[in-house]
Amino acid sequence: MNYSKEIDKKWQDYWKEIKLFNVDVKDKSKPKYYCLVMFPYPSSELHVGHARNYIIGDAVARYKIMRGYKVLSPMRWDAFGLPAENQAIKHNIHPKKWTFNNINRIKEQLNSWGTGYDWDKEVNSCLPEYYKWTQWIFLKLYSRGLAYKKEAPVNWCPRCLTVLANEQVIGGKCERCSSEVEQKKLKQWFFRITDYAERLLKDLDLLEDWPERVKIMQKNWIGRSEGVEIYFPLKGAQLRINCFTTRVDTIFGATFLALSWDHPLIEVLVQNNPKREEIVNFIEKIKNQPYSIRLLDNFEKEGIFTGKFAINPMTNKEIPIWIANYILSEYGTGAIMCVPAHDRRDFDFAKKYGLPIVEVIRAPQKKEEAPLEEVYEGEGVLVNSGEFSGLNSQEAKEKIADFMEKNDIGKRKVNYKLRDWLISRQRYWGTPIPIVYCDKCGEVPVPEEQLPVLLPEKVEFLPTGQSPLTYVEEFIKTRCPRCGGSALRETDTMDTFVDSSWYYLRYISPKEEKSPFVSEDVNYWLPVDQYIGGVEHAILHLMYARFINKFFYDLGLINFKEPFRRLFTQGMIVKDGAKMSKSKGNVVSPDYIIDTYGADTMRLYILFIGPPQKDAEWHDEGLLGCSRFIARVLRLLDLLSQYKKNNVDKDNPHQKLLLRKMHHTIKEVTQDLEGNFQFNTAISRIMELVNHIYKSLDTGQISKELFRQAIDTVFLLLAPFTPHISEEANKILGNSGSIFHRNWPSYDPKYLEQEEVEIAILIDGKLRAHLKIDTQWSEKKVVEEALSLEKVKNYLKGAPPKKTFYIKNKVLNLVTNG
RNA sequence: GCCGAGGUGGCGGAAUUGGCAGACGCGCCGGUCUCAAAAACCGGUGGAGGUAACUCUAUGCGGGUUCGACUCCCGCCCUCGGCACCA
Numbered sequence: 001m002n003y004s005k006e007i008d009k010k011w012q013d014y015w016k017e018i019k020l021f022n023v024d025v026k027d028k029s030k031p032k033y034y035c036l037v038m039f040p041y042p043s044s045e046l047h048v049g050h051a052r053n054y055i056i057g058d059a060v061a062r063y064k065i066m067r068g069y070k071v072l073s074p075m076r077w078d079a080f081g082l083p084a085e086n087q088a089i090k091h092n093i094h095p096k097k098w099t100f101n102n103i104n105r106i107k108e109q110l111n112s113w114g115t116g117y118d119w120d121k122e123v124n125s126c127l128p129e130y131y132k133w134t135q136w137i138f139l140k141l142y143s144r145g146l147a148y149k150k151e152a153p154v155n156w157c158p159r160c161l162t163v164l165a166n167e168q169v170i171g172g173k174c175e176r177c178s179s180e181v182e183q184k185k186l187k188q189w190f191f192r193i194t195d196y197a198e199r200l201l202k203d204l205d206l207l208e209d210w211p212e213r214v215k216i217m218q219k220n221w222i223g224r225s226e227g228v229e230i231y232f233p234l235k236g237a238q239l240r241i242n243c244f245t246t247r248v249d250t251i252f253g254a255t256f257l258a259l260s261w262d263h264p265l266i267e268v269l270v271q272n273n274p275k276r277e278e279i280v281n282f283i284e285k286i287k288n289q290p291y292s293i294r295l296l297d298n299f300e301k302e303g304i305f306t307g308k309f310a311i312n313p314m315t316n317k318e319i320p321i322w323i324a325n326y327i328l329s330e331y332g333t334g335a336i337m338c339v340p341a342h343d344r345r346d347f348d349f350a351k352k353y354g355l356p357i358v359e360v361i362r363a364p365q366k367k368e369e370a371p372l373e374e375v376y377e378g379e380g381v382l383v384n385s386g387e388f389s390g391l392n393s394q395e396a397k398e399k400i401a402d403f404m405e406k407n408d409i410g411k412r413k414v415n416y417k418l419r420d421w422l423i424s425r426q427r428y429w430g431t432p433i434p435i436v437y438c439d440k441c442g443e444v445p446v447p448e449e450q451l452p453v454l455l456p457e458k459v460e461f462l463p464t465g466q467s468p469l470t471y472v473e474e475f476i477k478t479r480c481p482r483c484g485g486s487a488l489r490e491t492d493t494m495d496t497f498v499d500s501s502w503y504y505l506r507y508i509s510p511k512e513e514k515s516p517f518v519s520e521d522v523n524y525w526l527p528v529d530q531y532i533g534g535v536e537h538a539i540l541h542l543m544y545a546r547f548i549n550k551f552f553y554d555l556g557l558i559n560f561k562e563p564f565r566r567l568f569t570q571g572m573i574v575k576d577g578a579k580m581s582k583s584k585g586n587v588v589s590p591d592y593i594i595d596t597y598g599a600d601t602m603r604l605y606i607l608f609i610g611p612p613q614k615d616a617e618w619h620d621e622g623l624l625g626c627s628r629f630i631a632r633v634l635r636l637l638d639l640l641s642q643y644k645k646n647n648v649d650k651d652n653p654h655q656k657l658l659l660r661k662m663h664h665t666i667k668e669v670t671q672d673l674e675g676n677f678q679f680n681t682a683i684s685r686i687m688e689l690v691n692h693i694y695k696s697l698d699t700g701q702i703s704k705e706l707f708r709q710a711i712d713t714v715f716l717l718l719a720p721f722t723p724h725i726s727e728e729a730n731k732i733l734g735n736s737g738s739i740f741h742r743n744w745p746s747y748d749p750k751y752l753e754q755e756e757v758e759i760a761i762l763i764d765g766k767l768r769a770h771l772k773i774d775t776q777w778s779e780k781k782v783v784e785e786a787l788s789l790e791k792v793k794n795y796l797k798g799a800p801p802k803k804t805f806y807i808k809n810k811v812l813n814l815v816t817n818g
Numbered sequence: 819g820c821c822g823a824g825g826u827g828g829c830g831g832a833a834u835u836g837g838c839a840g841a842c843g844c845g846c847c848g849g850u851c852u853c854a855a856a857a858a859c860c861g862g863u864g865g866a867g868g869u870a871a872c873u874c875u876a877u878g879c880g881g882g883u884u885c886g887a888c889u890c891c892c893g894c895c896c897u898c899g900g901c902a903c904c905a
Contacts, residue, residue: 171902213822217900220821225904245905258905294903301903331904338905344819345903417904538900608843610830614823615898617830625843631858681832684842691842760838765886767838805885811837815885 001634001732003725008599011727012114020065020740021116023072025508025521033069034525035061036504036564038533038541039076042102043083046109048588048606048618049573049580055603056570056612056677057532058115062720063673066744072525074507075110075117077103079126081496082160082176085429088461095429096457099126109590114599114723121507125499130506131431132452133516134499137548138434140555142445146192147423149443153262153329154422156184161465162426163188168540172294183287189433189492190420193547197222197416200546209566211613214538221539223417228401230337230410232257232310234265235318241265241310244332244415247342248404249396251314252385253360254337255350258303258322260329261286269306269321279304279323286325294326301326301349312337313409314386314400324349332415340375347375360384361393421544423495428459428468430493438480438487447481453489467491500541501548504528504563519557526558527565535569542567568677571615573606588618600722601627607679607721630725633690633718636711637732639697640704648703655706658696660754662713663747665689669717670744679721686717708733716745754809761786762813763795771812779806786812 015021037057040046046054061073077099084095091098103124110117123130141147155164159179163186168175193200201222204215227246234240241257259266261283270276282304293299303324312319326345327336340350340357350357361380379393388396404410424433432453434446446453456475459468469475469491480487502516508525509518542564549563572579575586593602604626610616648655665685672682693710696702712733719726719739730739754775759782761769769791773782783804786792792814801814 213900216822220901223901223904227905243905247905299903326903326905328904336905343905345905415904417901535899608830619830619844621844622830628858629843680830681842684832687842758838762838762886765884770838803885805837807837811886813837813885817885 001637001728003598003600003630003634005595005598007728008112008114008594008724011724012111014727014738015114015116018738020738021061021071021073021118022120023070023118025072025525027070028524030068030070032525032529033061033064033071034528034530035064035071035073036507036528036531037073037075038531038537039078039500039503040106041078041081041083042099042106043081044102044582045105046590047580048590048593048602051113051590051602052570052573052606052612053533054110054115055113055606056568056679058113058723059603059607059679059720060530060532060677061116062723062740063744065740066716066719066742068743072121072507073117074121074123075119076123076503076507077125078496078500078503079103079124080131080430080493080499082162082427082429085427085461086160088429092461094457096126112594112599113590113603121510123503123506123510125431125496125503126429128452128454129511129513131455131499133506134431134494134502135434135446135451135453136448136516137498137502137551138494139445139448139451141191141551142435146195146551147189148192149187149189151185151187152190152422153183154186154188156182156186158182160427163422163424188422189424189494190422191498191547193421193544194416194418196547196550197224197418198414199550200418200543203546203550203561206562207564207567210564211535211567211569214535214542214567214569217538218543221418221543224414225416226412226414228404228410229333229413230313230404231408232313232319232337234321235309235311237268239265239268241321241335242333243335243337244413245337247339247393247397248400248410249379249382249385249388249391249393250339250342250360251312251337251400252382252388253339253341253358254312254319255340255356255358256320256322256338257310258324258327258336258338258346258349259306260327260334261323261325262329263323263327263334265335266306266323269308273307275304275307279306282323289325299326301345301352303349303353305353313404313407320355322349322353330419331417342375342377344375344377358384364392421495421547423498424492425495426465426467426491427493428455428461430496431455431499432469433490433492433494435490436478436480436487437490438483438485440485441480441482441487444480444482444487450481455493467493469493497540497544501544502552504531504545505549505552505558517557522557523559527560527563530566530568531564532568532570534572538569568613570612571610573609573616573618575618577617588620593623597623597627598630598724600724601630604630604683604722608683610680612677612679629687629690630722632694633714634725634729636690636693636714637729640707640711643704643707645700645702645707646704648701648706652701654696654699654701655703656751658692658702658706658710659751661689661692662710663749663751665717666713666745666747667752670747673720682717683721686714689717690714713745715739716742757809759809760811761789761792762811763792763801764816765813768792768795773809775809779804782806782812783814786814 035057037053061071064071079099084099087093087098088095125131138147155169157164157174157179159177160174164174169181172181174181201224204218225246227244228248229242229244231240231242270279303322306321306323308321309318310321338346340346341359342361360383361376362383363376363378363380382389382391382396388400401412432455434453436444436446438444456472459472461468476489476491478487478489505517505522508521512518545563552558553561575588578584578586580587590602601623605623608626668685669682672678715726715729726739756772756774758770758772760767761771769789771786799816801816803815805813
């Protein structure tokens with residue numbers, strides 16, 4: 001039999017016809033399995049790197065179907081977003097049209113690969129029936145105080161002319177266009193994800209089947225640290241400056257304070273200050289420093305003395321207050337106590353400006369006073385610390401914190417690096433934020449029954465820094481839902497990550513009109529059993545989705561705390577050592593592969609290319625190998641049809657060997673799939689089995705029935721990887737119906753037993769000979785037989801081994817020396 | 819700087835409660851078929867030495883534990899990914 005494109009088409013139509021992937025969510029006749037792949041962002045057609053994601057997902061779905069699960073494998077489009085709008089500006093095509101063109105193209109591609117989805121559950125985030133519910137979520141968050149607007153310094157991309165979330169700033173540059181990100185103060189909408197920081201951190205422990213590295217990345221991103229907020233009284237005023245520190249044990253060495261340029265107290269500090277002008281100029285200067293220079297290794301620390309002093313509440317000494325460019329205003333209190341002896345940054349600063357350096361922590365082994373050119377950042381024993389001297393850092397942290405809380409000079413506190421999620425975008429192609437501004441009533445949420453706030457279709461696409469919606473009168477002019485007076489709509493739209501933070505719930509009931517989803521069904525089908533996608537979503541998407549899921553949990557709409565039970569992150573496919581991209585011209589398009597070799601060849605190669613969680617280099621020649629293998633497997637069918645041999649003795653060793661290989665392969669392939677999706681090794685084991693079948697046939701001692709069984713097993717095992725040829729073969733072998741409605745093969749341990757094996761004979765750890773043994777032999781017998789080997793005798797030269805080590809049925813080591 | 823993953827033939831990669839390193843595939847070499855070539859099929863293929871049986875050597879580097887180490891321990895080097903003045 002030859003593999004052809006017609007075979008692909010035939011079986012793709014067949015699966016549609018028998019509704020292999022269509023799921024009735026109410027059907028509970030079989031255990032459920034929710035297999036989810038990360039949706040495509042429809043910005044261009046897909047290349048083989050994308051294909052990996054969907055082919056892995058499809059292989060898993062098909063395998064689970066064969067294991068008897070009701071498998072839900074849906075597909076959707078993350079259709080809002082900047083690229084569509086940028087195309088609109090560049091090529092004068094409406095984002096909607098552009099997006100739908102891409103969707104149609106991608107759909108075609110997905111179908112041509114034989115990846116199966118329940119298309120009845122298709123979801124599209126740019127359609128009102130979906131974004132209505134995204135807006136609904138916003139309102140729910142708003143009503144609980146979890147969506148709010150505030151003026152905040154934001155990351156501004158001068159090219160995209162929009163605000164970026166912290167997570168979208170990569171190394172000081174825009175994630176999308178790599179422009180230098182600027183700092184700007186704007187009124188923006190936020191989601192209060194920080195309220196969930198502790199739970200987002202703690203519940204990572206519930207996610208046993210997530211890759212450790214992803215959990216660690218999330219942990220670092222949340223960045224929890226425990227410490228103390230210390231109150232430093234301002235000299236000569238009834239004010240205080242609060243500073244957060246994780247090293248309260250170093251408090252006696254705090255010799256100055258440093259504030260960020262926008263610390264609220266600076267206004268007070270510069271009042272009637274003779275240095276006022278100088279300070280204001282300095283602030284103006286660091287305020288305008290671009291974001292990225294902070295990331296440079298040689299970032300120059302600069303500061304200015306305010307002329308004012310605070311009191312160190314432990315030493316009661318006056319310490320100068322400085323303003324410095326290395327203090328983050330967004331973290332802690334925007335002010336820090338500086339301990340130059342034990343912090344590299346404070347040390348550099350103190351050296352530059354001649355500030356006092358006092359050693360208060362001494363490394364445990366050290367006896368003498370440290371020379372002041374050295375910073376010791378570790379923990380140790382306290383010195384120069386009053387009654388706390390002599391304690392080690394750990395004890396001192398507790399005792400000093402206790403002391404501070406008792407005397408009201410400080411309080412234990414937990415801080416997080418996680419910031420609130422900035423969701424405003426000054427862009428058109430996104431979900432409108434359902435808020436109205438009324439002259440009388442102020443900020444008013446759009447009532448639920450008035451949703452959706454429709455995104456107008458006719459707009460001008462000019463990147464002005466304002467949302468194009470600003471210029472659409474019919475859109476912005478509206479009535480206040482509260483007083484009926486004239487009002488204006490919010491013109492910002494939501495970050496597309498909001499759209500994608502809840503789609504996995506919508507799939508269950510995509511057409512539901514009264515609610516975002518049906519709780520009863522969602523509670524049955526979720527959490528997602530297997531989520532598959534790129535590691536680039538380790539932080540953003542997965543954090544946001546977990547947050548929104550927890551919010552729904554709090555609303556009582558769902559009964560599970562985490563949305564994704566198991567996560568698999570697949571590696572990238574690279575070409576010529578680089579990520580595939582149009583600009584580099586190294587994109588491998590699946591279309592020609594499908595045309596030349598057929599879908600199963602591409603699928604097989606993508607799964608065989610390497611461990612799926614690791615990056616892999618694409619080589620066209622690899623396809624040839626897979627194509628050869630498929631031809632080789634199919635040739636077995638031709639051989640079978642002409643095969644005559646029967647009446648072979650049941651105990652024929654070649655028969656037994658083939659049976660053993662078959663069952664062994666079933667066992668191993670199953671293990672590979674049940675473990676961490678080791679498709680590459682699973683496939684190589686099937687290749688071994690096929691090689692073994694050919695060798696067995698050469699002996700002429702295999703019965704037709706066993707031959708048939710062996711081929712049948714091969715195709716059952718291959719079905720998740722190469723579904724088209726497997727269906728075809730299944731039919732040729734005389735089985736009725738779809739191969740996916742058959743059971744995954746199971747192995748019988750009795751066939752795995754061996755009567756005879758070859759073991760290695762080692763002399764002093766070096767491989768010297770092999771020996772065929774009966775598996776029933778005792779160790780003594782094995783040693784005897786080994787010693788009688790000519791080769792072994794030559795090595796031992798008559799001297800018996802001093803010790804022997806026997807690993808049953810594997811290795812015998814004969815030791816002659818000490 | 820901190821955190822994480824990794825380093826095995828010409829290449830992608832196998833092998834883990836420590837037990838025959840290099841499965842499977844690519845590439846390369848040889849053969850069969852052919853007027854010839856391609857395809858296909860069969861065989862070989864870590865390196866060095868030897869006509870050969872065989873010997874030595876080999877999993878980033880250096881030590882250690884062990885009868886035995888790709889695997890465990892100590893100390894380095896390199897590559898990739900994440901975070902990065904988080905007080």
